[in-house]
Amino acid sequence: MSALHLIRHGAVAELKLDNPAKLNAFTLEMLRAVEPICDELERDPDIRAVVITAEESKAFCAGADILEWSELEPFDFARHWVREGHRVFDRLARLSKPVIAAINAHAFGGGLEFAATSDIRVMAPKATLALPEASVGIVPGWSGTQRLIRLLGEPMVKEMALFGRRISADRAFAAGFVAEISDDPKALAFEMAGKLAGKSARAVEVAKYMVHAAAGEDRSAMIEALGAGMISPTEDRDEGVTAFREKRKPNFSGKET
Incomplete structure (x- = not known):
């Protein structure tokens, strides 16, 4: 069973990361669940908005599961991990329905890239954002150096990608990456989604x-x-x-x- 769940709450769908033992890190199985979920959401006219959440842990998402991708051969890493991850995140970003991410804790690497696919992001005060890939000898592979440039700007992305520097919720808000900072980002995200569900x-x-x-x-x-x-x-x-x-x-x- 995939650790990525689609849960319906009336007109609002919840896309939930549920891998707390690994800080909600993405596995290949989770990646491969994204596209079928997107297809299901597109076909359902009753769903009017989507909220991305994560099971409570120290991280919203710690990124990609290192123990899983490190076992791949170089060509499989590029072909099945990087390209597949990039493709499915693009699919989520281009969903016709509005998507809100509730960043309840730290979003690192692939976790930050996952949150970046949403249209609106809300964030807990103590949560941080980071691209720590260089510390394990790789580079961002799921749009961290592409989509994030548009959303955060080149200087801040370089801080994260080159130095591994963490960005606070306050800086993310000032940069326009998050719409609001909240002690309960999930509740706020669902409130926003409910309002969207009432629009045309x-x-x-x-x-x-x-x-x-x-x-x-x-x-x-x-x-x-x-x-x-x-x-x-x-x-x-x-x-x-x-x-x-x-x-x-x-x-x-x-x-x-």
């Missing part, structure tokens, strides 16, 4: 696409998704499909349905 689902989705396109998060797909949304509710689209089925020339009107 389509308006929230399109707003997320627009912001992602501006920020460079899968820009080409976001632009084409927006274009498809504009063209779908037209008589021309319906006429084109009908004409194809009836094997005749379409008669386009240029009108909306």
